[in-house]
Amino acid sequence: MNAQGSDLQHRSVLLHEAVDALVHSPQGTYLDGTFGRGGHSSLLLTRLAPEGRLLAFDKDPEAIAASTRVQDPRFSIEHDSFARMGEACAARGITEVAGVLLDLGVSSPQIDNPERGFSFRFDGPLDMRMDPTRGESAADFLARADERQIAEVIRHYGEERFAVSIAKALVARRAGGNPVRTTGQLSEVVARAVKTREPGQDPATRTFQALRIFVNAELEELEQGLNAALELLAPGGRLVVISFHSLEDRIVKQFIVRHSRHEVDRRAPFAPVPESKLKALARIKPGDAEVAANPRARSAVLRVAERTEAR
Template identity: 65%
Template sequence: MQSPWTHTTVLLSEAVDALLGAVPSASSADTPPLFVDATFGRGGHSRLLLSKLSANARLIAFDKDPDALAEAATIEDERFSIRHQGFRHLGELPPASVAGVLLDLGISSPQIDNPARGFSFRFEGPLDMRMDTTRGMSVAEWLADAEVDSIAEVIREYGEERFASPIAKAIVARRQTRGPLVSTSELAQLVADTVKTRESGQNPATRTFQAFRIFINAELEELQQALEASLHVLQPGGRLVVISFHSLEDRIVKQFIAKHSKEIFDRRAPFAAPHVMQFNALARVKPSAAEVAANPRARSAIMRVAERTAAAAPELRS
């Protein structure tokens, strides 16, 4: 039976066109191009890529979500395979073997809209928020034992929430008097009762839900690992395409590309050769007004594109 929760892929054509602009110097008839959709989701980017790739090309996808794997199983194409892993495992691919890597960050609409996943304050559901429901600790399990300082730090760092401390204290007080939080509605109501002022049009719980989701899935740490891995797996001329949806993600991507898009001189060794530039920053793309009008969830998206330079790709560390 088809899922009632649908997903509209953001920057679909733009991302695929950016990937296909890669011209890896190592590609030949003996080494067919390999592309990676490191966040399969519901397969929008993968399906369009497959429709445009050559017959000898290959596409490897990664995703933690069992629902995403079920969706991937509907793709009958010998060029396609998927791994039940997060994109931090990108570095397990052979060095300099990939023509293009796509990272479409954040969560998909089916994850948000399915109450059983616990991602949204708009629906009553278990306080879960795990991308991979087969392993790891849920938000409810973490909050049942976490110290107030740890909770406040997570809300402050990952939600950029100025009321982090009062919210954390309210969570622990609730736990001590009435038991731990177990549902999305309980958390949303607690935050609403604690946060008395908020930006117009924004639910008081928005930043707290974002913070707990990012923390419980180690999203920013995994992003940093995947970006570093891209240096190793991309061929010279290969493309890195990253779509982010909030400032914490985009800041990491922007700084990573900027860092590796210039020669770095060691001031302690002024006559030594500089560390070579490893990326060329190519583009920063935002959705068109028409796309945002058709899909309001696209409004915060930013796509950054970089190309691996001809500098020799470093060997993977064991």
């Protein structure tokens, strides 16, 4: 399989660094929580022994369709979120795994397809769902939510200081009988509402990020996926997560820190101290050459942790 995988080219960020950190037992079972176009999965399969196994997940039907090119008996895939990896593994009789890889965010084929509605660079339907067969689109949310709800989403998930102004403008347009239904319309509304912006950043960047994260429940699913991964990892198993913005990375960092501590129960200070469950191994950023070849890698952060002996 071609690791680029699609007519709309996708470069897997930190490809070799992620797989190098993940695979420590070629005979083991591994989980790729976000198949995308198969870049990480394809390289991972080359590192596995004949008895090794790889189970991938993806919510996007187009990613599931792309996975049919992987003709390897060691590979299987679930059309589902990695948040439900525990249930999927239980159904397959998998009780522990050697490693879990989560490559977060949105893929290049999703961004570059106007019909998916992820990007302000192309005009198209304002959808933004990773799985367009399920749930509520961004346009549908903006059509029903009140000003306070819209502002909270844009402020919380986009860290946008003009969230209230943007929400007011969106609601006013809707009240005038012309609700936002396309990416171009949303970009226009935001551009008029946002007074200043960092050099080189489109005014709509933070609003698009916020709506995408909200519509797909990305942060909630990340929390669920991290907890599920911790329960599945065998002693010595690796957790490898690639994040692309501060909200994601903060959750991953705090999760690793929280489970790396030896916490004393203040109510029972003389009781045995519980063993930590994780050990942080690495934090890796893309090199200059990768960023030059793929500007979307600029914000990526890869974190690696290892499951300790305690289970």
